[in-house]
Amino acid sequence: MNSAAFIIIAIVTLAAALGAATLRKLMHAALFFAVAFVGIAAFFFLLGAEFVGLALVFIYIGAVAVLIVFTILLTRRDVDEDRGFNWGGAIIAVAVFGALAWSVLKTQSLAITAPHMAALTVKRIGEALMTTYVWPLQCVGLLLTAALIGALILVTEEKQ
């Protein structure tokens, strides 16, 4: 049951990622990107990490994907133009894949079956965030507040 689900999700995610990389229309690529995010969130659900999966859907579909489609819409006029094969992108992709594959193969712990962990509940994540990781949390909060204020300043009309 689980492996069947894994294979289905993997196929959907990979197909969506492939579509996002190869489709001619930029908007279609962006939408396929969103589908790939759903696939990754499904992986987290399959692994029992509900909170991470939900946060992924919430942030990446609700915010990042919308941001991407808006940027495409507001910045480009040549959305449908064929730009030929992108060699730079291909090289970067191969390099990233190589680095990832190398690190996956190098990691020893993957071969060992993981010890059985209790389900990661929201409560435990919250406790960890509020005790062990309280400083990183505060720093992220400060950064986001600064970003919010910065965005507000950027869009404020200048008074003559």
Place this chain on the structure above:
Amino acid sequence: MSRSIDQFFVSAKQWLLSWLAGSPSWIIQVVSSLINIFALLAVFLSLFALMSVLERKILARIQNRYGPNRVGPFGLFQPIADGIKMLIKEDIVPVRADKIVHFLAPVLIAAAAILALGIIPYGRNMTPFTIDGGILFLFAVGSTTELAVFMAGWGSNNKFSMLGAMRAIAQMISYELPLIITVLPVVMVVSSLTPDRIVAAQAGYTFGLVPRWFVFTPWGAAAFVLFFVSGLVESNRTPFDVPEGESEIVAGHMTEYSGFKYAIFFMAEYIGMFAISGLSITLFLGGWHAPARMLEFLPSYVWFFAKLSVLLFVYIWIRGTLPRTRIDQIMNFAWKFMLPMAFTCIIAAAVWHYAGRGLRGWLWSLVVIATVYTGLSMLLDTRRKFAPRVYRFAE
């Protein structure tokens, strides 16, 4: 007796599942989920049909006319006639439209709306799907609506559609913030994201009289009002229906949709409204709990749906009473008033908690809310008198 009526639907489901005794557990799981889904769809699609006719009736009453009264007794069969009309209408897809995206947008928007219904506790032991982070699930699913609206606007290849979608997304993103932040005080006080726990935390009565619903605390009342207004915006209802303001941009992102696809958009809007109302009942109005001890003999689901119908009536009432706001007014309201007030609710809830959750906490959190509210209204009062409108962008 009342106990068995209360658990009638739960035992009915168990009776249905007992037919499968002996089959592998995953079959039972799948069938059990299917029963839940079927019940949800049956209840809420018929509620949608009922709501569509009741809305027209009540609006007609407010506007001093009869409303639909030809089909069936009191016009009650009107939704059937509407459904048949929508089904046999021609489905027009624009030539320049992106066919696939245009088709997928209503599918996605309806799926998101219906999924959101799955986590709300409708009665004692009557939560269709219990998820650890249930509240977060609802918002995660709801946030995909923005992408669906964008797909509808962009896929139609029409300026009105695109502008309408932009407006819809702009106001949905702005109001998602107060919507989620007003949930936080409840989550903090209950210390759980599970809807069942939140409902359970609101059981019992203070002095044996006032139910312990969060709406009866100052922070809860403020958060409920903010949540309700944000819910109005999220479901694109009057007075915040600028995305489909027909006098300005035809029908917004739904301009190029006809026939059944349009009906699906319509349905998704209503289902989304049910989900938001159901969530506000779960969070602030005590879920399926009865408002008084002597009324507890009525089954829990009756109370849930009674509260739901009151909220839906308020939705219709507001639609019949208030005019449409301008888009800049909506945005200003979101960022300058809703967001600071939502943050105040968090502080007030913390004050309430640390002052002992009793009368003292009640008064202190009232002080916090009242201070910030008065300060904000003094700050935002521009002393501007009504003057002829100046058009900056459309000369």
